[in-house]
């Protein structure tokens with residue numbers, strides 16, 4: 001077991017970690033995996049149950065994985081802890097609901113549904129920020145052009161949109177766990193930027209403005225400090 005790991009979201013650390021596997025047993029696959037079976041798959045081979053630990057906080061996890069019959073497609077789920085949601089403060093309800101939905105799909109191994117929910121979350125962000133016209137691509141461009149999201153975030157959002165398009169329209173495609181992890185991470189970064197960090201930065205700047213003369217004398221002494229550029 002020395003170097004074996006499974007990736008999973010650690011609620012204690014609030015991020016996806018490489019969980020170190022300490023023990024593994026083989027047994028019949030659980031209902032959670034049968035519920036995920038794609039059309040055309042008849043069943044599952046024996047499942048591997050892993051007891052794993054977060055390397056950062058020591059939290060314990062029970063992970064299960066099995067392949068299907070007849071196509072040997074991989075399926076997996078985290079059986080414990082059951083609820084492991086990341087939250088971003090200050091989200092409007094539709095944004096929060098779709099973001100939690102994306103994570104819920106990820107937790108149960110439904111990676112296609114996960115990236116589609118990530119896309120819905122982006123749509124909710126566009127609607128909240130008032131970009132309602134045209135395709136999602138056009139709405140994201142509107143947000144970029146009006147300065148509501150930075151160029152780099154726009155790039156991430158647009159790539160997420162394309163992954164979700166594939167998931168929604170291409171019957172042959174299977175979304176990998178890595179793509180689903182990255183999609184949730186990118187959406188989280190966008191939400192943090194749009195709803196949490198921007199507000200915190202405005203509060204931060206307002207606090208510094210309140211300080212008055214002390215703030216201005218610092219600026220005069222340190223012309224290259226970030227606060228002096230704005």
Ligand SMILES: [Zn+2]
Pocket residue numbers: 010011012013014017054055056057058059
């Ligand atoms: Zn942890």
